[in-house]
Amino acid sequence: MKKLVCLLLVMLALALPSLAAARGVEPTVGGQGGRIIRVTTLAKDGPGSLAAAIAEKGPRIVVFEVGGVIDLGRSVLTITEPNLTIAGQTAPSPGITIIRGGIDVQGHDVILSHLRVMTGADGQPHFSGWEADAFSTVGAHHVLVDHCTFMWALDENMSASGPRFGGKDLAEWRANTSHDILFRENLAAEGLAFASHPKGEHSKGSLIHDNATGITFYRNLFAHNEERSPLLKGGAQALMINNLIYDPGKRAVHYNLMDLEWTGHPFVTGQLTAIGNVMRGGNSTAPGLPFLTIGGAGDLAYYGRDNRAVDRFGKPLPQTGRYGETAARILPSDAPLASTAGFAILPSGELETSLLRSVGARPWDRAADDIRVLFFVAEGRGEIIDDEHEVGTGYPRLAPSRAPFDPAKWDLVTMTPRNGIYPGQKAEAQESLSARDRAMRK
Template identity: 25%
Template structure:
């Protein structure tokens, strides 16, 4: 039977810190800060999620309430925060989270649904943000993207998330004029893209490692590589619905170049079901696309089996799990 990674991170509250695989592996969130308890579903004020996220000091944010937090504006998250939804069922709606010029963020076990308005994303990561881990979140039905990573934001992992009921799922790299996005590096693994239409993800300029994801019934394509981008697709399951094209390549011109270019996709160990067509570019050798081992040594990857497909349908996204206990660190005199 297939197994998801991080099987031990729910042993104690802060065991998740620094445990991401891939490019976001250095994200420790609010590891070194006190607990902040969300005690109200109000958009703002004492005990609200917004109040905790705006504070400048490191915080490990936990919830004492379940229910829906309806945001009237983007909720900005400052550096060194963990937003930990384990133990409750918290739904974010109206607007989404904005990770702007911040670092060391963990967002775990939340639901994002029904974001409305122009340029409203579930989780918007821009600009210049880094060391971020999005884990076990369910995201659906926003007016723009579910997760957007742009404007030189990098070193990010998205894992064990479920994406559904949406069009433009995940944009990585803003547009051809933002050549600074060449620094972007993202790992996406053990996620379930359930009937989302396109952008699982769409990438410009940067590098993305996809592994052990299950993408099914897309509406246009599964993965798109645009200007100068590199995608390493490893042991994923691509199951087509009516549309069979798995990989798409869009040609664009970077603002500092004379000629247009598309991106590159290297597929290793992927399976293509129900007539899914890979459309791999000819002549894409090992040297053309980065290999993850150039950046990190270990990641949990296994063959794309039927058991993996089943596990991802059940275990990706928000989970009904208890909040782990806080493990107290003994004082020196007590050791």
């Protein structure tokens, strides 16, 4: 019996898509070849903490000998030192969940994988100024964000940001803001709408800031965000392949070069290549919402292929639209504006089933809120929320766990277990079941 269970687990590991194969073009190797730093405490800082490991210098691979919740107490972890890999997949079950905070990357050559970040309003009053992103790059470059879960942000759930005009010309603007960022297999869900952000409503998926380039979204799930799934600002260049946008509010994908922000600077045409994506309306989606809308004053060069947009009942929605009566134009391109080499691309009609199996942190060892969101997407349920308590009891309460990390049992290049079995791997379907549900399935 024991051998059978082990065999089933190995088969499950091999069946999980995109964990070790079809990885696309990775922009960095992170801390590969560097020293191993073990996280041994769930404290937000101090010896053995994730914060201490992040602050170390030189190439390093951060692994976890503890699982549970890291409470940042309304602060942000800032990564400035380069050549870093944070491998959340090494943590014992239930993995690593960061609450009441977020992560900003300000350095380069960084890999983050299999972390959960649940920012939350934490009871702060409306307009009070608590406005953290769950994750953002800030003038960073060559970053891979892989199989993470970002929820309940007060600003964006996951973004690529930085200075708008850092330098004397366009080449310097682009070099000095975020560039060469790959978001792969992430869940970005339930950005909080009317919470503590000083601007009021701010349920946002992803922002690609002005002049950011080489930004790629591959096989991500955006769910229950009012806007920005993603928003490209002026002059930004992005590639979107096989993403699912479920239950956007007033805008899904959109572009906006704002004249008020570009005063005194020549406009730069943005670029977007979108292939095999799906936008599916839900309970919060505005009627007639297009897949892509344009606002502002600048133009967007656009190549789109095999993108589906439907309402909550499967009725087709427009591919493009606009907000604001300005001169901004969507300029169709006959060929992709970014290279798609190295990416396995599914037909849009096959995307949803594939993505729901693999997206987010630790798909072999799901957290309760991840399961809830994924099942709601599959069932056509859920909506945009204002506070984390609207969908349960708030922040997760997880018992801490411990297990030593043995580097001999891991491939330190791919950061995958040599026997194919991840910590906490489940052989059965992962569902949120009540006591009655469990009794009926026996």
